[in-house]
Amino acid sequence: MTMNMNDLRNMFRERQYKMTSQRQTILQAFIDNPAQHLSAEDIYGIVRKESSELGLATVYRTLELLSELEVLQKIDFGDGRHRYEINETSSLHHHHHLICVLCGKVKEFEDDLLETLENAVALKSNFKIIDHQLKFYGYCSECRDKVES
Amino acid sequence: MTMNMNDLRNMFRERQYKMTSQRQTILQAFIDNPAQHLSAEDIYGIVRKESSELGLATVYRTLELLSELEVLQKIDFGDGRHRYEINETSSLHHHHHLICVLCGKVKEFEDDLLETLENAVALKSNFKIIDHQLKFYGYCSECRDKVES
DNA sequence: CTTAGTGCAAAACCTTTGCAACTCT
DNA sequence: AGAGTTGCAAAGGTTTTGCACTAAG
Numbered sequence: 001m002t003m004n005m006n007d008l009r010n011m012f013r014e015r016q017y018k019m020t021s022q023r024q025t026i027l028q029a030f031i032d033n034p035a036q037h038l039s040a041e042d043i044y045g046i047v048r049k050e051s052s053e054l055g056l057a058t059v060y061r062t063l064e065l066l067s068e069l070e071v072l073q074k075i076d077f078g079d080g081r082h083r084y085e086i087n088e089t090s091s092l093h094h095h096h097h098l099i100c101v102l103c104g105k106v107k108e109f110e111d112d113l114l115e116t117l118e119n120a121v122a123l124k125s126n127f128k129i130i131d132h133q134l135k136f137y138g139y140c141s142e143c144r145d146k147v148e149s
Numbered sequence: 150m151t152m153n154m155n156d157l158r159n160m161f162r163e164r165q166y167k168m169t170s171q172r173q174t175i176l177q178a179f180i181d182n183p184a185q186h187l188s189a190e191d192i193y194g195i196v197r198k199e200s201s202e203l204g205l206a207t208v209y210r211t212l213e214l215l216s217e218l219e220v221l222q223k224i225d226f227g228d229g230r231h232r233y234e235i236n237e238t239s240s241l242h243h244h245h246h247l248i249c250v251l252c253g254k255v256k257e258f259e260d261d262l263l264e265t266l267e268n269a270v271a272l273k274s275n276f277k278i279i280d281h282q283l284k285f286y287g288y289c290s291e292c293r294d295k296v297e298s
Numbered sequence: 299c300t301t302a303g304t305g306c307a308a309a310a311c312c313t314t315t316g317c318a319a320c321t322c323t
Numbered sequence: 324a325g326a327g328t329t330g331c332a333a334a335g336g337t338t339t340t341g342c343a344c345t346a347a348g
Contacts, residue, residue, distance in 0.1 A: 016327080019322075020327095020328065056330090057314080058328080060313060078223060078225050080311075080312075109270055109274055114266070122287075127285065128288040128293045134281065136270060136276065138280070139277040141276070144277045162348095167347050168347080169304080189337080204304065204306070206307095207303080213338095229312095
């Protein structure tokens with residue numbers, strides 16, 4: 001299932017990375033804020049509000065590290081900054097994003113149906129596919145009401 | 150089919166935008182370089198090589214404008230800059246991107262199969278979906294050889 | 299002639315990096 | 324002790340903006 005603090009500690013030990021309080025705090029922020037698509041600045045804000053000391057550069061370095069380790073997944077909604085979420089290793093949790101073009105709200109959508117498509121693409125394209133990302137753009141229910149009225 | 154210079158002129162007239170030589174040159178650069186995912190800097194380079202005068206700020210402003218008009222589509226491959234391609238209005242030309250995680254090469258993939266999924270998502274989510282974007286990550290044929298050997 | 303668009307340089311952002319100080323193991 | 328990590332400030336890269344000037348309708 002989802003990464004927890006002990007898993008992280010073990011991953012770090014294996015690779016001789018050090019488990020620092022900053023790294024713990026950052027992972028904890030993701031655990032405390034599920035399904036939030038947090039940016040570096042978001043994390044920085046969350047952690048500082050909880051009165052922990054932390055430099056912004058450290059946030060960037062940690063997000064980079066955790067992405068390489070595939071603890072986090074980097075996503076891009078085109079709003080000029082990178083965003084991250086905990087990488088659900090269980091493929092059952094593969095989900096996609098619905099982005100409202102009016103208010104910018106991002107909703108999640110669970111899905112497995114893409115596996116078939118992925119196989120077809122792999123065959124035709126000669127790519128060995130390891131991951132996919134699917135985004136839908138449209139109007140969320142609230143904004144749709146505004147538009148239609 | 151794809152946008153041409155006259156279509157653009159008409160769109161501009163309708164909205165009282167002005168058709169300037171810079172805007173023409175920029176659209177022309179997209180027409181001359183199909184399937185290229187050009188960044189602002191790319192366009193700037195292409196145009197200047199052809200000895201036309203043009204400021205980088207104008208490129209950014211024009212790309213923004215053409216995206217709003219849906220003449221261009223903004224895409225993001227996570228390489229730190231926005232990229233654009235001509236928006237194929239014909240849904241037959243809906244295509245997706247295969248991104249190699251090793252060499253960064255981007256290949257295109259044609260597809261219609263997503264319509265079904267889109268409908269399912271619309272129903273379940275209460276979103277009115279107007280567009281989607283699908284990216285596959287993996288190893289291209291060349292890089293796969295390197296990895297497997 | 300009027301309004302929109304351009305170019306330049308400066309500013310604004312987000313992200314990365316060099317380096318001395320620090321802290322896990 | 325020793326290697327990795329942090330924080331700060333500076334640098335880098337992309338994108339945006341203010342303003343005087345220019346060009347399209």
